[in-house]
Amino acid sequence: MKFDQLKDIPFFDHRQINSHRVIPSLFFYESGSWHSWISTQDGLLKIKAIPGEGTYFSKLPEHEDDIYLEFFNFLGQRVLRKEILYPVNGIRNDIMNICASLRKLSLLYEFSNNKSFEVSRMVITELEYLIGVCRSIFDLLQEIIAALWKTVVLTDESVVKKNLHKSFRKMVIENEQILEQAVIKDRFAIPEALAQFYCEYAEFFQILRKFRDNIAHHGSSLDYIFLTRRGFAVKDTAKPFSLFNVWNEEHKLPNSLASLRVPVAYMIRKTLGACEDFALSIQKFIRFPDELAPDYKLFFKMSYSSELLNLDRIIQNSLWFDEL
Template identity: 40%
Template structure:
């Protein structure tokens, strides 16, 4: 694509050309609105033609056929990592996948034609088995080529990493003096981040099995016949390496002399190879800075002659592994993510199905394969921006925005919004609450000297307490219809405090607390209000002192308490504006007076925590799965108690909702959350 500039590419309506520099477009074949569209290069022009290949990769919002394959790792590379340096390896991966499907099909065809072929059929099958193992080994070396190319091309999230030259093959990477390296040894030799080192170690044993296959099985010389013919397919001995460790066959499949079906074993080998590919994409997405997708709103599919049988084979492998893990098998249609189970690294692991498994059986029935988080920053009256933004998006798309999030986290003013949404309030109602109650909660404070601001609280807590009681009308925190996490801070114990709805078995207390008390506890900003003792006489203050941006609190809750895999989490994080300040040089000298004159201490602490939380979340989830909306404003344009700027806040929300609404529609609106039923309510 280097000969075609962006102006000419702009005739293709599906492409995002804003950040294409240094990348190529994997294919110009698209399927949209039940129609194929394909462009070809003719000289220095793009020409749309009325033809398309019968076996190829293409972009589409949904597959043209249920037999077309979707692999997350190929989609990720095609959309975000399509650099010329790794193009050859990517094409090799695609060819290998087509070839693996063809080999499985050929083995099945050989069985159906065995009487016609005669005695040579066994040798033909053995050849295909060897080829499948060789291709799977090739995949690992191609993945290593990808890693080397990205290592030289793409910036790491961790800028402190000192890159060292990598080896060109997987084998040379993991082996050192004939021994498989540990993660620590790999980090020392190559300077790679720990997640990448763990990826090598996790897949080393399986790779060595692929490498040693010819010597261990096919050419060991101890057996005259390796493959046997049964009524429904070819058979092998269960005791053969590497199949002996699989333990995947059902009792009704086993025949005398330890004979078992061949195809499930090959399915497992391919399945494990694809799992390594999925793990690869999950790891590199977390450690490298990648640009956005080239074709937003579409996925990268593979259509091929033998996909139907390939899907059946991989689906059977997934079901066998799922059953072995004590899970209920589901229909296998897409390979999207990998469920890594490090308790048994010798065995092939099942890919995630449409229902994730959790330690708590109640949770298992209420969480889908995608988990969306809404995170709302603190910011006093500036929470009006967040509420107005959500209201505008909700009204533009004619949706209830809460229906699209599995968990909502909110701190301080964000906590008030989160609790309101959990209790069924629409964002527009929350906007009205701020407009109505804001002047009472944050009265004008002009004329008060700065010393008084720091020496005494600014406002009486009674208007805030009264407004919250009126807003939530006697409802309990546990009455929320959404999972909520609301940070506060225990001043008495000098420790963090988090209110959580009863979405896990061990959460047995917070649900009883009146909702207004939780809202008061998270929003009692120490320089504006006194601490509150409304909850068990605990001295609680605003959660913004440690988690003004609660994104990481929410992600840890999903991952740690609800056991949601990180690669299933998508997060929308909304700030209340980011004031760009030019700090005066007198702050360099330190001292209470200098910092008090600038009102800088709390601003710096909250802004630093917010930026840090967003960077940490981006590292864990990857840039694609977290959206942060926090518009920059001039210093002192807004303040936590600036009620005189409410109209400006609403106007700013209206402006940003226009540009952000398409992103929300693309990334978050398609997900409707499964029903959440509180455990203890």
């Protein structure tokens, strides 16, 4: 695609289009109508199309279930480059897969009402998958941070800028011990706000990492999953879920059984929160290029997006699987 062809699209600030930036979407929703383009051998072609799954620019979501994440808006509007396209797409696909996995857990609960259909092992495999995906998102996020940091020009010439590790673990953990915020800041010569971001998520990342490594490399597995009339449950001492401290004591069943749905929601919400907090914090101390599409936001249309929109309510109310 030739960049001068993008000038035919009225929603872009054409001054921001150059060979270094990747265009995140050619779908626009404006005043109740879709405007869409595709790239062809003969140039851009305007078509009548609606995205089934993917991103689009709009001032408001086209559908109430469409997702807005500051992380994707920041990257797509300001800094998306070929160097980070792989990890960005990786996180995007992981989020869509997380939504599908959450939906599968709900379907498995419905199947569990049929006593002749055993679902416990299926639930365990979904949980192990979700733990692994959440852990991997941190490394994909770190790849993005490290690549963006290379493009930053420091105004303080006395500070020697250092390359950041592509591994989140190497940024926050040494000899299995979590590094203090001051150590992270001094070791990598990064601003206080960025060091604070790493410190904020280090302990949570360590929980995911240890449990995922035990599953992948040491043959460990999750504790028993209990099938109750209200849905899947675990003992309130079961790790890693007990380490999140998210259960409401009033909502527990006898024998200290607690809803599995709550810590799973928390785990995903915390992981996505890391992406959001990074995007919000880095814009406070680094000036990036202006937005490609001023006055618009980048929304995310995906299957089962309602699963993400329901996470906060599940956590706040300690909901079980039988509660909408």
